Amino acid sequence: MIHIFRKELKKWNIIWWFVLASLGLGGASMLFIKQPSKDNIYVASVNDRKISLKDFHQVYAELKSSLDDMAMYWGIQVNNLAKLMGLENLEKSSLDKCVQNSLLDQSADQIGVEIDPASFKNFLGDTISKYLVDPSTGKVNVQAYQNYLSRMNMSISDYEESKEKDYRRNSVRNFLQNSYYMPNYFIEELFVQKATEKKFSILSLPLDHFLKEAKKASYSEEVLKKYFLDNREKYRVPEKRKAKFWVFTPEDYSDKVSVNDYAIEQFYERNKSSLYRILRKIKISLILVKSISGSSEDAISIIKNRAEEALKLVKENPADFSKIAKKYSDHESASKGGLIDFFQRGKLDSDIEKVAFVTLKEKGEVSNLIESKEGFAIVKLEDSIPASDKPLSSVRDDIIKTLKEKRSLSALRGDLEKASRSADSEISTFEEIAKSVKIKSQESKLLSKEDSGGYELEGALAGKLFVERGNKKYGYFVHQGKHILYFITEKHESFVPKFVDIKKKILSDFNEKEARENQKKMVDKYRSDILDGKITLDKVAEELRLKLVTTDFVKTSGDKDSDLKFVIDEAFAINDKSQLLVHSHGDDYYFARLVDFRKIEDLKEEEKSKVASEESKKIKNLYSGAVIESLKRIAKIEIHEGNLKAGAAY
Numbered sequence: 001m002i003h004i005f006r007k008e009l010k011k012w013n014i015i016w017w018f019v020l021a022s023l024g025l026g027g028a029s030m031l032f033i034k035q036p037s038k039d040n041i042y043v044a045s046v047n048d049r050k051i052s053l054k055d056f057h058q059v060y061a062e063l064k065s066s067l068d069d070m071a072m073y074w075g076i077q078v079n080n081l082a083k084l085m086g087l088e089n090l091e092k093s094s095l096d097k098c099v100q101n102s103l104l105d106q107s108a109d110q111i112g113v114e115i116d117p118a119s120f121k122n123f124l125g126d127t128i129s130k131y132l133v134d135p136s137t138g139k140v141n142v143q144a145y146q147n148y149l150s151r152m153n154m155s156i157s158d159y160e161e162s163k164e165k166d167y168r169r170n171s172v173r174n175f176l177q178n179s180y181y182m183p184n185y186f187i188e189e190l191f192v193q194k195a196t197e198k199k200f201s202i203l204s205l206p207l208d209h210f211l212k213e214a215k216k217a218s219y220s221e222e223v224l225k226k227y228f229l230d231n232r233e234k235y236r237v238p239e240k241r242k243a244k245f246w247v248f249t250p251e252d253y254s255d256k257v258s259v260n261d262y263a264i265e266q267f268y269e270r271n272k273s274s275l276y277r278i279l280r281k282i283k284i285s286l287i288l289v290k291s292i293s294g295s296s297e298d299a300i301s302i303i304k305n306r307a308e309e310a311l312k313l314v315k316e317n318p319a320d321f322s323k324i325a326k327k328y329s330d331h332e333s334a335s336k337g338g339l340i341d342f343f344q345r346g347k348l349d350s351d352i353e354k355v356a357f358v359t360l361k362e363k364g365e366v367s368n369l370i371e372s373k374e375g376f377a378i379v380k381l382e383d384s385i386p387a388s389d390k391p392l393s394s395v396r397d398d399i400i401k402t403l404k405e406k407r408s409l410s411a412l413r414g415d416l417e418k419a420s421r422s423a424d425s426e427i428s429t430f431e432e433i434a435k436s437v438k439i440k441s442q443e444s445k446l447l448s449k450e451d452s453g454g455y456e457l458e459g460a461l462a463g464k465l466f467v468e469r470g471n472k473k474y475g476y477f478v479h480q481g482k483h484i485l486y487f488i489t490e491k492h493e494s495f496v497p498k499f500v501d502i503k504k505k506i507l508s509d510f511n512e513k514e515a516r517e518n519q520k521k522m523v524d525k526y527r528s529d530i531l532d533g534k535i536t537l538d539k540v541a542e543e544l545r546l547k548l549v550t551t552d553f554v555k556t557s558g559d560k561d562s563d564l565k566f567v568i569d570e571a572f573a574i575n576d577k578s579q580l581l582v583h584s585h586g587d588d589y590y591f592a593r594l595v596d597f598r599k600i601e602d603l604k605e606e607e608k609s610k611v612a613s614e615e616s617k618k619i620k621n622l623y624s625g626a627v628i629e630s631l632k633r634i635a636k637i638e639i640h641e642g643n644l645k646a647g648a649a650y
Contacts, residue, residue, distance in 0.1 A: 044095065045638045046102040058154065058162065059101070060094040060455065063087065065148075091453055095639070103631045104169040113171045115164060117373050118292075123167050176624035197553040199595040200571050201537050202564055203546060205523060207587035210515040219510065225499055227510050232496050235505070238448040241465045242490040244427065244441050247457075248416070248483040252437040253408035264399050268392050276390040279345065283383040284356050285321050285338040286348075287314070288331035290375040304369075307376035311369050314378060318366060321380050330375070342385060352377050416476045416485055427487045430474065434485070446492060461486060523582065523589045530580050530591070537593055550595060567592055 041053040067087065071078040087093045149159060228235070268276070289307040291300055310328035314321055322337025333340050345353055351372035360367060360381040370377040392399075415433050434441060444461055452463035460479045465488060473488040499506070522544065529535045541548035554568055571581045571592040581592040 043640050044098065045636075045640075046099055047106060047636050049102055049106060051098045051102055055101075056094060056098055058158070059097050060090060061154075063090060063094055063097070064455070099632065099635075099637060100628060101165070101169060103628060103635060104172050105165065107172045107631070108168040111172065111175065113168045115167060120164075120167055123170065124163060127163070127166065173624050176627050177620035180620050180623040196597055196599055197555055198572060198574075198597040199553050200551050200568065200574075201593050201595050202549045202551065202567055202571070203537055203541050203591040204549075204564075205519060205544070205546065205589040205591070207515055207519055209544070209546060210519040210522075211511060214511040214515040214518065217514070219507070224503070224506050224510060227513075228499050228506050231509075234509075235502055236494060236496050238450060239466075239494040240446040240448050240490075240492040241488055242446050243444050243461065243465055243486045243488045244430075245444065245461060245484055245486040246430065246434045246439050246441055248412055248434075248437070248439060248485065249481075250405050250408035250412055252439060253411045254404050256411060256437070257404055257407040259400050259403045259407070263403055264396060265392070267399050267403060268395070272389045276395050278388050278390055280357065280387040281342040281344055281385040282356060282381060283342050284340050285325060285380040285382055286331055286333055286340055286352070287311075287321075287325045287329040287338055287378040288352075288372075288375055289328060289377075290330040304376055307369055307378070311378050314366055314380070318364065318380070321366070338380075339382070342383070349374050349377075352379060355379055356381065412483060416483060419474070419476070419485065427489070430485055430487050443489075446490070455480070457484070460484070519589065526591070527580065527582050530593075537591060540591070553596075553598060564590075 042050040043053055043056045044051040067078050067082055067085075067090075071081045082088050082090065149156065154162070287307075287310050289303055289310065291303050306328065310324055313324050317324075322339070325338030326334055329338050331338065340347075345357060347353075348356070349372040352370055352374075355367045355370050356379045360379065363381055363383060365381050367377075367379040370379065415436075419429055419433055431441065444458065447458070447462040447465060449462070449466045451459060452466065453459050457479055460477065461484065464475060464477055464484075464486065474486060476483060476485040478484070526535065526540045530537065530540065538548050540546075549564065551564070551568065566585055567581075567583055567590045570583050571594070574581055574592070574594045577594050579594065581590070583590045583592065
């Protein structure tokens with residue numbers, strides 16, 4: 001399916017090989033880093049199907065990129081947006097998504113999901129990020145696309161493969177959603193709900209109210225000390241460490257290495273057939289009679305007959321290929337008599353290219369009828385430029401850059417390993433290495449184990465500071481392509497502060513505990529009394545000195561301007577004035593009762609369809625989510641925590 005993706009994006013004038021070359025040269029030095037491939041490190045397995053570190057990094061990068069883009073679009077901080085979306089722990093969310101992806105992939109295999117070219121094209125068009133499209137032209141921006149792949153740490157083939165997987169997973173979700181049937185009586189019920197306005201009495205029992213009451217009480221020091229002793233571990237200050245560190249890259253060593261002509265020539269001879277090969281190009285004339293996916297056998301037969309008719313005319317009069325193409329071909333080249341100028345593989349349908357590049361040998365040779373995914377084709381080979389190697393002179397600068405990167409990396413790793421092996425290493429050893437390549441030291445803040453994890457350098461450093469054994473105070477690791485040398489400069493042991501030093505904090509926590517207990521006690525008491533008819537909601541408000549709110553008549557969606565919208569949405573399930581809703585939201589509780597209701601008479605029939613469509617979509621999404629969760633519960637899932645933590649160093 002790769003050729004389909006490339007062809008589709010050509011509509012936006014993407015220069016694929018330019019992008020590939022730009023990405024490839026930028027990451028050339030990584031070819032020489034001798035570390036395990038992310039493809040061969042597994043962070044989890046689902047029913048014995050492994051999830052690689054590469055898969056995990058890709059999902060993490062996609063989630064983080066989406067958060068960054070949305071935060072920029074909405075103008076809010078990323079951390080706040082992550083909390084709103086339940087993505088505070090991005091690592092856990094990424095791993096959960098990897099597991100879900102694996103379950104969907106396995107389901108797609110079991111169902112036998114195949115990629116339909118036409119619907120796949122539509123899927124690509126619908127899912128391409130708006131940030132990759134130039135708003136002034138509506139076309140994909142090459143630089144934005146290149147930056148995106150760099151952010152995702154993905155190659156073009158990685159991106160194409162991920163889109164094919166997304167398509168198959170989306171097909172499974174659609175299958176699950178469409179397997180749910182919503183009966184008519186349920187739709188009628190929903191419509192009745194939507195066509196009804198209700199009025200509610202709502203009483204808020206906020207934690208702050210009970211906290212104010214708790215603060216009015218006085219507690220003896222003995223009570224507070226007992227609370228402290230019972231919860232002393234809650235106040236433990238974790239062990240913390242600080243380090244000096246230096247960030248090295250191979251480029252820092254570029255002035256210390258040189259490349260001679262012999263090395264350049266040797267590298268060229270070893271790699272010219274792979275790295276510096278100019279692929280064969282051909283010029284062809286094409287007649288393509290297109291077919292439509294899903295057409296009946298009769299329709300396909302008519303299309304094939306038309307193509308065979310064109311082939312017969314071409315065989316009889318090869319010189320008239322151009323005229324015949326203009327009459328019979330549905331391809332965009334028809335106006336040019338089917339002529340397609342020199343191109344490499346990857347431009348056309350693979351079935352057509354197989355014949356054009358392999359079967360046809362001589363100029364002027366015409367193929368038999370080719371059945372492809374797009375229809376029926378006839379190809380005439382017009383000309384051919386054989387494959388060749390780029391001359392050394394044209395790639396000399398690239399080779400020098402590659403060799404310098406390789407040797408720079410080698411020199412860098414040699415220095416770091418030498419320093420790390422020195423049993424009597426002092427910080428001066430590290431400073432001398434850094435000084436030799438003009439790298440300035442940086443200093444971390446005091447870090448604890450809780451700070452480790454994630455993809456930021458600080459999290460990776462914290463992880464290293466607490467995994468070294470014995471009295472070793474130094475080391476180095478690789479983080480996102482950079483080499484980090486560190487030396488621990490401070491250690492603060494874990495301890496529990498003295499009671500007198502944190503007395504204010506203890507009192508604050510004790511007040512909160514008392515407030516929560518009293519809040520829950522009042523909620524339970526008054527809920528029981530209200531349902532037993534012993535007290536009314538307004539009397540509860542009076543006794544607790546709280547404000548009772550009576551809403552206007554509202555619809556199911558609630559009053560958009562109301563701070564109580566989330567309560568109103570829940571309260572709409574109440575159909576009887578004797579019922580009571582008890583709803584918790586954050587730290588607060590809410591009581592809600594139905595005061596009155598009335599039917600809306602002027603709702604139109606199309607609103608009924610809209611209600612059914614909206615609710616059906618919600619329920620189907622919940623249904624498919626429930627099925628996936630069920631698959632997760634019965635799946636054999638293994639998490640490799642060690643590899644997951646180690647992955648932060650890559």
